[in-house]
Amino acid sequence: MAVTNAFSEQIRAFAKKADARANLVVKKILFDVGSKLVLKSPVGDPKYWKRPAPPGYVGGRFRANWQYGSNSINKTTTMQIDKAGAATIGKLQGSIGDRVLGEVHFITNSLPYAIPLENGWSWRQAPNGMVQVTVLEFDPIVRAAAAELT
Numbered sequence: 001m002a003v004t005n006a007f008s009e010q011i012r013a014f015a016k017k018a019d020a021r022a023n024l025v026v027k028k029i030l031f032d033v034g035s036k037l038v039l040k041s042p043v044g045d046p047k048y049w050k051r052p053a054p055p056g057y058v059g060g061r062f063r064a065n066w067q068y069g070s071n072s073i074n075k076t077t078t079m080q081i082d083k084a085g086a087a088t089i090g091k092l093q094g095s096i097g098d099r100v101l102g103e104v105h106f107i108t109n110s111l112p113y114a115i116p117l118e119n120g121w122s123w124r125q126a127p128n129g130m131v132q133v134t135v136l137e138f139d140p141i142v143r144a145a146a147a148e149l150t
Contacts, residue, residue: 021150023101028145030068030100034092034107036134036141038066038085041109042117042125062111064088068095069106077110 044059046052064082067074082088092107113121118129126133 019101023099024149025142025145026100026105027096028149029142030096030105030107031093032141032145033134033138034066034068034096035085035089036137037107037109037130038063038082038088038092040126040130040133041066041085042122043083045124048124059083062109062113062117065109065111065114066092067108067110068092069108070097070100070103073106073108075108075110 041063043063044053044057044061046057046059058081060081060083061079063085064080064087065077066088067076080087117126118131120127120129
């Protein structure tokens with residue numbers, strides 16, 4: 001009976017360790033995908049626009065509006081500006097919970113011009129969008145996260 005209990009404990013310990021690693025890998029994937037979306041996002045440059053920019057316009061609002069949601073879409077928008085993207089990446093990282101394994105995750109941008117931008121509206125900065133390009137990079141992102149954390 002002692003052998004059976006020892007074996008059961010080893011299996012439980014292995015499962016716990018594997019679960020913790022898998023959770024870390026999913027967190028890393030979420031962070032990396034979110035970072036790529038933010039950094040691929042165009043930042044408005046009025047010198048290329050057909051019409052003049054509104055008074056006081058500063059680019060970077062779209063980049064600042066990437067949101068993370070767990071098991072539901074986060075439709076929040078903000079007036080914040082983040083030209084470089086570092087603040088938004090930090091916000092996304094802080095939004096990702098400790099326990100992510102087994103949940104459905106959403107990284108979204110709910111500004112009304114998100115879909116036009118995804119469809120090439122910013123032909124100088126993001127001609128192929130942000131999401132489509134990141135989806136194509138998903139497999140390497142997953143492989144890199146798994147290799148780094150296992």
